[in-house]
Amino acid sequence: MSNTGIPGTTLFDGAQAMKGYALNRMCFSFNDQANREAFKADEERYMRHYGLTAPQADAIRKRDVLGLLAAGGNVYYLAKFAGILGLDVQDLGAAQTGMTKQQFKLKLLQQNDQPDRLAA
Template identity: 65%
Template sequence: MSRQPVPGTVIFDGEQARKGYALNKMCYSFNDAENRAAFLLDEEGYCGRYGLNPGQREAIRNRNVLQLIEAGGNAYYLAKFAGIFGLDMQDIGAQQTGLTKDQFKAKLLAARGA
């Protein structure tokens, strides 16, 4: 079995946890309003203080969830980053699946079946 056996899915395992440690630690700091404000004042400086690597910084700059996952981000921690910009889970889902938000919501509704 490959390490990542489910298509379209990165299972957050030890390898991802090691790769994403600095990124997730930064996102964990966003539990505090003061830190969210500090990030918004100086994004690059804030990323630097947490030791993000160039790929992680680029993913943060791009607000790109798939890139953030590739860089080791964990969904629960990335949600705290998304929260800074008032993005909800349908915004994030739409971005990752290449759908509009309305299309993504329709996809969720379709899971009800007949």
């Protein structure tokens, strides 16, 4: 697993992309309502159909966002899975940073209040 030096952050590089191919392919399939329904009807069968690894399937079962990222998940594809659970990208960001969603939103707002360091 690649790390950027930021706790809880996995760098999505070529190795992670290869590692997470099946997981990301499955999550991409959730663009189609019929596939979302098929997943909800039988998660185990759906995961087997896409050939998820044991760590990927376990992270799906546990709804473990950090585990999915470590297993090669790309946040943009994982957002499709999160949508099935009623979560949004801010929920994923909060999970990555170890914050509550409200804390994460507050941090984003505070960062927006900072002067642009690159301007000047």
